[in-house]
Amino acid sequence: MRFFSDNAAAACPQVIEAILAANRLDTAYDGDALSQSLDGRLSELFETEVAALWVPSGTAANCLALAALCPPHGAVVCHADAHIQNDEGGAPEFYTHGAKLLLVEGPGAKLTPDTLAARLDRVVEGVHWVQPHAVSITNATEYGLVYTPEEVTAIGAITRARGLGLHMDGARFANAVAHLGCSPAEVTWQAGVDALSFGFIKNGGMSAEALVFFKPELAAVAKARRKRAGLLASKGRFLAAQILAMVEDDLWLANARAANAGAALLAQAAGDRLVHPVQANEVFLRATPQEAASLRALGFDFYDWAAGEIRLVTSWDQTEDQIRPLAEAIAAL
Amino acid sequence: MRFFSDNAAAACPQVIEAILAANRLDTAYDGDALSQSLDGRLSELFETEVAALWVPSGTAANCLALAALCPPHGAVVCHADAHIQNDEGGAPEFYTHGAKLLLVEGPGAKLTPDTLAARLDRVVEGVHWVQPHAVSITNATEYGLVYTPEEVTAIGAITRARGLGLHMDGARFANAVAHLGCSPAEVTWQAGVDALSFGFIKNGGMSAEALVFFKPELAAVAKARRKRAGLLASKGRFLAAQILAMVEDDLWLANARAANAGAALLAQAAGDRLVHPVQANEVFLRATPQEAASLRALGFDFYDWAAGEIRLVTSWDQTEDQIRPLAEAIAAL
Amino acid sequence: MRFFSDNAAAACPQVIEAILAANRLDTAYDGDALSQSLDGRLSELFETEVAALWVPSGTAANCLALAALCPPHGAVVCHADAHIQNDEGGAPEFYTHGAKLLLVEGPGAKLTPDTLAARLDRVVEGVHWVQPHAVSITNATEYGLVYTPEEVTAIGAITRARGLGLHMDGARFANAVAHLGCSPAEVTWQAGVDALSFGFIKNGGMSAEALVFFKPELAAVAKARRKRAGLLASKGRFLAAQILAMVEDDLWLANARAANAGAALLAQAAGDRLVHPVQANEVFLRATPQEAASLRALGFDFYDWAAGEIRLVTSWDQTEDQIRPLAEAIAAL
Amino acid sequence: MRFFSDNAAAACPQVIEAILAANRLDTAYDGDALSQSLDGRLSELFETEVAALWVPSGTAANCLALAALCPPHGAVVCHADAHIQNDEGGAPEFYTHGAKLLLVEGPGAKLTPDTLAARLDRVVEGVHWVQPHAVSITNATEYGLVYTPEEVTAIGAITRARGLGLHMDGARFANAVAHLGCSPAEVTWQAGVDALSFGFIKNGGMSAEALVFFKPELAAVAKARRKRAGLLASKGRFLAAQILAMVEDDLWLANARAANAGAALLAQAAGDRLVHPVQANEVFLRATPQEAASLRALGFDFYDWAAGEIRLVTSWDQTEDQIRPLAEAIAAL
Incomplete structure (x- = not known):
């Protein structure tokens, strides 16, 4: 029995059925009916207007989000054990055109308001020093710990006060929400999150994650970047179908x-x-x-x-x- | 009845069956048995040792190939009507970190030895002028024309003589080979092609193209770049399965x-x-x-x-x- | 006697004197008194509030301007014979992180409202096609032709109407204004220009060009990029001094x-x-x-x-x- | 009296004289006699064949060196207090197209063989983890400490054994050699250094540093990148003159x-x-x-x-x- 990782498991039956049902002619790319319904369906789930893009990997979701929140000459603050720092082969730097990751230490791969503020305070203003533009937290973290809505809210208060974007890497967002028993809204946009990598692949999906923008105006550039990165599948309906199946009846x-x-x-x-x-x-x-x-x-x-x-x-x-x-x-x- | 494009058609039954058969636990990324068999299976098809990577789009295949053949300060020569120039949202520039596309005009979106050589000859040596490092041709072309093995060989002779890489965008490679009646080898590596974007999605696949390197030593860096671009699917077996199904019995x-x-x-x-x-x-x-x-x-x-x-x-x-x-x-x- | 190029001539006596006068301790980078006076002095010259940065080359001025006006996934429209297209070793692509140059043909290396509008009209909206964000014209052009204020105004009307930035490569701006007999304002910001590469090196300077932003709010990011590109000289007063000497008494x-x-x-x-x-x-x-x-x-x-x-x-x-x-x-x- | 920094001091008389002497017509860029003599003159100084490029800043020298030694998907190991990590506004990431800096702690901003090897050993092989391609050390360090030839040799043994490049940031290389009393060769190429940023500006120069490649074959690409970064001055003789003056009689x-x-x-x-x-x-x-x-x-x-x-x-x-x-x-x- 394998306990290596959840990212190699089989896809669940509902996802497979949805893929089979999507196997008919439709408009290419994200012009099909399923892709077009994503914004609406996820807006319902999150109880606010969101823009949602399917992407083929969690790395792609994370890095499109970071590129939307941080310019090439800026920095993203994250934990020293974050996936974006350690396990994505330099993808954040590729997508952001070389933005820096500024690292914070601390137990359980979690940022706290104190450790975050201390790191931000260390950055001197001026062109010699890369200035933070965004913060990225992972929920659940690399060590399986969960940020509560209160904890995210405290971090979001800092990012809002300083004009920084806030990204949540939710490769295991479902596991976090299942643990918390809160609504998806409470631990994301209501707590100050601007963009969420909403993971499905580790959770029974086949090949689709959702990148959810709680500031829908960020999606237009992200869509251009998605194409520019070769991530825009011709037959996008197969990705949209997976996400819709996972959201249906709270699968x-x-x-x-x-x-x-x-x-x-x-x-x-x-x-x-x-x-x-x-x-x-x-x-x-x-x-x-x-x-x-x-x-x-x-x-x-x-x-x-x-x-x-x-x-x-x-x-x-x-x-x-x-x-x-x-x-x-x-x-x- | 829709005659818009072949890239929105349904996936063919054998591809669907292969995906269903792949829906079991296996090693993540490209460590699974199906992904591991790609090199061998495509080496058979091409009658030489190749390295083959699955990727989720033709744009990704093209641009990983270009990045393998051309440094950021170099140029790729292609036709002014090429897909990489006009229809990929700047992906070649993203993947190559800003290499230039130098354009050649001519009927049918085809390069000829004469138009290619003339364009290359126009480039003055020196740091002020971006130097060509690769040539990219499309077979079949944007206008549905097919390069014969002889035509590719004549272009390959130029790229070899000048130390340039040769890429073939084969989004419709199958249609070209079907027309020619030649072996896949004859119109690719035997004619001087170094890397082929071998398209399946327009031809009955769901979400997988193959990037085939006829110089297998180019694959290591391309694999690092594939991860860095967020293209390395967790459950890569679903992509490998599609390619293997398409190759089986010359589907x-x-x-x-x-x-x-x-x-x-x-x-x-x-x-x-x-x-x-x-x-x-x-x-x-x-x-x-x-x-x-x-x-x-x-x-x-x-x-x-x-x-x-x-x-x-x-x-x-x-x-x-x-x-x-x-x-x-x-x-x- | 050499008629190769003006960019190899000696520096003029006033520039040399200014450099000698600047050879004393002062604050590093652009914190010195001379650098700090650039904005004011050039605002006087242009009869409006500008932000001005010294840079060590015309290529640097051009490319910092383009990066300020065009995102990585965008395009800059310019003439096919423009210096930024042909003679800068790919610097525009480096600084913009791979934006595309969309080319316009026409006599004398000049854009006209008609040729520009026709090129812009050819771009289909959508993520598959790189969208224009800026236009760059050269005054005087590569062939020594001069845009009049009326001509620039007609181009500026197009860029304004379409929400595009307008850059003027003024490596020989002085020669153009000397020919026109107009004020510097008339052929730049009053005509719709957002950023000017104001050349001095070909005109008696030693090593300093000015990058002038007529939208001063663009300068902050450009200053960060100037540092990030290794262009921020420690002893910036030597560059500022040259520009001030050139502007003094309309040298x-x-x-x-x-x-x-x-x-x-x-x-x-x-x-x-x-x-x-x-x-x-x-x-x-x-x-x-x-x-x-x-x-x-x-x-x-x-x-x-x-x-x-x-x-x-x-x-x-x-x-x-x-x-x-x-x-x-x-x-x- | 100011003890802020050596990088704001005046230029020394011999440098000024050399600049004045260079103020005559010559070939543009680096085609002039002074620029052309740099390789030879610095080869004498270093007692081996080197290729030397003038550049206008230490940041430019460092980052061209790093880009020559490390691909975009690679990493450079350096001290957590290194200038390239903290004070160059993200220039290393810009020039390398997003390579990562992997940081080592330790007193005095010095790497030791042990701390370096330990950091390298932590990197798991595979595409998920950015692989080191180069090491950068600073001599003298940010805290004014000097690596001896023996210390550099011990580090060079590690980089050689693992196939990594070795860069020395020598913004204060002169101060280090003056302290050591050794030859420049002993603490650079004889100890395993591949590229040296040889600083002059903090040491009495005006606006020129030398980037010295002890593997001269690395210079060709660096020259293309120098142009591409807008660093190739039209009147390069003014930069070459400074370096030659500084080297003359061991000034x-x-x-x-x-x-x-x-x-x-x-x-x-x-x-x-x-x-x-x-x-x-x-x-x-x-x-x-x-x-x-x-x-x-x-x-x-x-x-x-x-x-x-x-x-x-x-x-x-x-x-x-x-x-x-x-x-x-x-x-x-």
């Missing part, structure tokens, strides 16, 4: 709840071994190399993380029955 | 032959109205606005092209029975 | 009048041989290779231009006595 | 020794207050705000650095008599 939340439940099961078994509280679908726990090896010998696959730590990620399609053996093996270590 | 050729046959039917009906010889699946013909309107009144959709010209594009899934009414309507004008 | 006009007078002398001698009317300090004339050789045998150096054409450029420091022998030699051909 | 070393001597005088007076050993011309010392104010009240100007620290920088033109009063004032604190 995105149901899938995320299933993954979160699996992680909770593992967390319970892990007890004192946990490196971080488990709030979404990632479990980081302390394990000696021997312990890790013994788990692998039982048929469980996962990543070694820092020295003496392993990472377990659960997926939308893993049932309690499938996860329980790993939970028991952890408890028995 | 790509069968689909292209069907589309070409449809265009031939229209060409026969058009007679003297033809603006260009019809070799692939595009038909450009002279029609007054009144004539165009009368065709539209019969339920046929298509683009107006230049003044007094219309463009008709046939697809893999249009049968002779479906096309015949348009042929008859044209003949009756 | 820029006196120098330009001298160069223009030399060219007029040659033009008179050339008679029917002239390819273009001579309005500034460049003379293009028809000469067979034998005739060109005979002039060179007399000790005159110059460039061959197109086949059967030569180019003669006069400088601020060439006296009538120095030029007369060439005039006589031309007349005697 | 660069004499000037640096004078500045270093001034700093040594201050260091002696500062005693226990020193934050870093004083090896070049920068003195960092602990001083309370009251102490700093009392020094300023005596007419001395300087920067506050970190809390409770001030920075004093001496220049080539400050005599012992001019510096002694500050030394005495420090001693008397």
